[in-house]
Amino acid sequence: MRIGVLTGGGDCPGLNAVIRAVVKTAIHQYNDEVVGIKDGFSGLIHNHTFALDLDKVSGIMPRGGTILGSSNRDNPFAFSQTVDGKRVEKDVSSVVVDNYNLNKLDCLIVIGGDGTLDIAHKLSAKGLKIIGIPKTIDNDLSATDTTFGHDTAIGTVMDALDKIHTTAESHHRVMVVEVMGRDAGWISIAAGIAGGGHIILIPEIPFEIGKIAETIYQRKARGKHFTVVVVAEGATPKGGDRTIKRIVEESSEKVRLGGVGEMVARELESITGLEARTTVLGHIQRGGSPSAFDRILATRYGASAVFHAHEGDYDHMVALRTPEIVAIPLEKALHQMKRVPLEGSHVVTARRVGISFGD
């Protein structure tokens, strides 16, 4: 077979480990050829491809990012172009089909989140033979137990929280740490538990600023003059809205969140009179060397995707259904957001050890 592979959407640790596994499995097990497609679907729109051989993937396992490049702007079904000074969206999916054929591909492995896999599913309907691999640091896809990149992101936030603790304690401050995750609180709650956060705010549980202040007073009464608050970027005050940082029109996920951490810090400062500082961890969470867990999961996904390509399981994506990696139809996997369950083990455990959700 000639197998194309691309990475779409926001990057995350472990993408290179998947690419490596795809190439190694394809070449060692099946004597296939692999074609790397640059910068997500942009590479199939502009025909930017190259031969991916064993040499190209040698030594890339520990590297963050993706050697293929990625893009979360180039949707072939709504490709943004400027015509006469105006931004217009054009369907260029037939160009993608032409370039798939031009490259003599028998199958395309698409590594991406919900937006990227949605495009992959639509391209399947146009005749492309596609296998999806789910990725996102947010862990918000319900079709799979977990996505690679999430564990590494949690580790990054946990390290940051360990460092924030010492300076919070030295200065008797309230330290607010804003983390990613879009509309799911997985990064916030998991890293908050691992990093000993005292208050964790997640989109699934709207918060009241007065309740957060109460927790800070209770800690003070116990002689703890500092507090670490972990805030998911999608957290909302009761009856309020998400804090939107910018709208990216060309993206399939247009809304970019950000700013809720600073808002919480300012309000807490004015209510409690304590000094509050905000740290926004931002894209640090998307970088770095993948954890052992993510390397193993990424390798299992990559190897399994090539296996399913040879089985002819097209328009499917691989998923972790512990302990197995299975292939499920993309149609059933898409648009099923996984949010933190209110009665689930993470929330219950956090409450048991005295963590407040500001509710």
Ligand code: F6P
């Ligand atoms: O979905 C991954 C993610 O990192 C989110 O956690 C975050 O909200 C978003 O992507 C940031 O996107 P961008 O890289 O376009 O700023």
